[in-house]
Amino acid sequence: MYDPIFWQLLDIRDPEVISLGLGEPIFNVPDPVKEGVIEAIKSDFTHYTSTRGIPELREAIAEKLKAENFIDVSPDNIIVTCGTSEALFYSVMAVVNPGDEVILPDPCYVSYPPYVAFSGGKVVYVGLNEDKGFSIDLESIKEKITDRTKAIIVNFPSNPTGAVLSKDDARGLAEVADDYGVVVISDEIYEGITYEERSYSPAAFSDNVVTVNGFSKAFAMTGLRIGYVAVKNEEILKGILRLHQYSMICASSISQKAAYYALRYSNDSVKWIVEEFRKRRDLIVNGLNKLGFKCPKPKGAFYVFPKIPDWGLSSTEFVVKMFKEAKVAAVPGIAFGEHGEGHVRFSYSNTIENIKQALDRLEGFIANNYALQRGAKAKTS
Structure with missing residues (x-):
C-alpha cells in the first residue's frame, strides 16, 4: 500500500498551505x-x-x-x-x-x-x-x-x-x-x-x-x-x-x-497536551459537520476521519483539489485501505488559529465548487 500523496505531505514547503495531514504533535516536549x-x-x-x-x-x-x-x-x-x-x-x-x-x-x-x-x-x-x-x-x-x-x-x-x-x-x-x-x-x-x-x-x-x-x-x-x-x-x-x-x-x-x-x-504535561487536543478535536468536528461532512467525534489520537459528501469525487481527487484551491493539506482515505475510500483524514495537531483558518478556507472551497456544480447543471437542463 504505497500512496505518494501521503508521503508528499512530509515535504510540503509552501508557507501558504495549512497542513492538517501530518501525524506529529504540535507541542514541544515537556x-x-x-x-x-x-x-x-x-x-x-x-x-x-x-x-x-x-x-x-x-x-x-x-x-x-x-x-x-x-x-x-x-x-x-x-x-x-x-x-x-x-x-x-x-x-x-x-x-x-x-x-x-x-x-x-x-x-x-x-x-x-x-x-x-x-x-x-x-x-x-x-x-x-x-x-x-x-x-x-x-x-x-x-x-x-x-x-x-x-x-x-x-x-x-x-x-x-x-x-x-x-x-x-x-x-x-x-x-x-x-x-x-x-x-x-x-x-x-x-x-x-x-x-x-x-x-x-x-x-x-x-x-x-x-x-x-x-x-x-x-x-x-x-x-x-x-x-x-x-x-x-x-x-x-x-x-x-x-x-x-x-x-x-x-x-x-x-x-x-x-x-x-x-x-x-511528565504526567501533568501529558494531561495538558490531551486537554489541548480535546479543544482542537471539538473545534474541527463541529466545523466539518457544519460544512456537510459526516464527522463522528474520535475518542482517541488526534485525527478525524470524516465521510466526504457526495460531490462526485474520490478521496484522492478531493484532497488534491482541496490542496490546490484551498491550500489545505489532508490525507485521502484510500491511502489507508479500500474501506477508507470516501473519507479523508484530517489531523487536528495544529494551532487553533490554523484550524479555524483551514475551516474558513474549506467553507469557501465548498461554496465555490457547489456554485460550479449548479452552473453545470443549469447548462445541461
Missing part, C-alpha cells in the same frame, strides 16, 4: 524531558547502553504497563527501540515467515502492509465496523483465519479513525489469539491520548500479544525516536532482540534518559 536530555549530556551519558535498554527505563515501563494497562510483564521482557516503527517492523519480522498470512484492519496505518511484505507474508484485510465507530469485527476476523494465519495487527487508539478498543473487544481479541494460536501485535502509540473513554490493551487478557508503544505522541517526542516492545513469548522476544542488536545495537542513550524522565516526571 520540560522534564528537556532536563533529562541535558542531564544525559552533562553526565557524559552518550555511549552504548544495554541492547535491551537501560534498566531504570525498562523498570519504569513495566510499572507503567502494570498500573495503566493491566499488563504484568517483567522488565526483562521489554526491549527499548528506536521509535515504535522499529518495534513494529521487528515484531512482524520475528513472528511472520514467508507465506504466512497476517490480518490487518481496513483502514489501517500505511506502514503495516510494507512490514508484512518485507517479511514475505501475505496481507488479509478485514474491514472495520464503520457503523460502530470503526470498531473491530471479531466475527469477520475469525472467518478470515486459516491454517496459514500467523498474526493480527491492530492499532488503538487508531490512526486514521481515532477509534479506541473497548474492554470487551480487547478481551475478545485476546480470546481469538488464544483459541486460534495466532499472535496479536498491538500498536498502542496513541494510548496516552484518549478523551471520554480509555482504550484497552489485548495483553491484559492474553500472553499471546506483542505490545508496542512509545513516547512520540503523548510526550511529543517524535524526533527523539524512542519506543518499546513488551512480549512474554520468549521466542518472539529473542527474535526481536536479535534484529535490534544487529541493526541498531541499542536505542540512543540520550533518548532513553529522556524517556525515563518522561515517565517519571
Whole structure:
C-alpha cells in the first residue's frame, strides 16, 4: 500500500498551505524531558547502553504497563527501540515467515502492509465496523483465519479513525489469539491520548500479544525516536532482540534518559497536551459537520476521519483539489485501505488559529465548487 500523496505531505514547503495531514504533535516536549536530555549530556551519558535498554527505563515501563494497562510483564521482557516503527517492523519480522498470512484492519496505518511484505507474508484485510465507530469485527476476523494465519495487527487508539478498543473487544481479541494460536501485535502509540473513554490493551487478557508503544505522541517526542516492545513469548522476544542488536545495537542513550524522565516526571504535561487536543478535536468536528461532512467525534489520537459528501469525487481527487484551491493539506482515505475510500483524514495537531483558518478556507472551497456544480447543471437542463 504505497500512496505518494501521503508521503508528499512530509515535504510540503509552501508557507501558504495549512497542513492538517501530518501525524506529529504540535507541542514541544515537556520540560522534564528537556532536563533529562541535558542531564544525559552533562553526565557524559552518550555511549552504548544495554541492547535491551537501560534498566531504570525498562523498570519504569513495566510499572507503567502494570498500573495503566493491566499488563504484568517483567522488565526483562521489554526491549527499548528506536521509535515504535522499529518495534513494529521487528515484531512482524520475528513472528511472520514467508507465506504466512497476517490480518490487518481496513483502514489501517500505511506502514503495516510494507512490514508484512518485507517479511514475505501475505496481507488479509478485514474491514472495520464503520457503523460502530470503526470498531473491530471479531466475527469477520475469525472467518478470515486459516491454517496459514500467523498474526493480527491492530492499532488503538487508531490512526486514521481515532477509534479506541473497548474492554470487551480487547478481551475478545485476546480470546481469538488464544483459541486460534495466532499472535496479536498491538500498536498502542496513541494510548496516552484518549478523551471520554480509555482504550484497552489485548495483553491484559492474553500472553499471546506483542505490545508496542512509545513516547512520540503523548510526550511529543517524535524526533527523539524512542519506543518499546513488551512480549512474554520468549521466542518472539529473542527474535526481536536479535534484529535490534544487529541493526541498531541499542536505542540512543540520550533518548532513553529522556524517556525515563518522561515517565517519571511528565504526567501533568501529558494531561495538558490531551486537554489541548480535546479543544482542537471539538473545534474541527463541529466545523466539518457544519460544512456537510459526516464527522463522528474520535475518542482517541488526534485525527478525524470524516465521510466526504457526495460531490462526485474520490478521496484522492478531493484532497488534491482541496490542496490546490484551498491550500489545505489532508490525507485521502484510500491511502489507508479500500474501506477508507470516501473519507479523508484530517489531523487536528495544529494551532487553533490554523484550524479555524483551514475551516474558513474549506467553507469557501465548498461554496465555490457547489456554485460550479449548479452552473453545470443549469447548462445541461
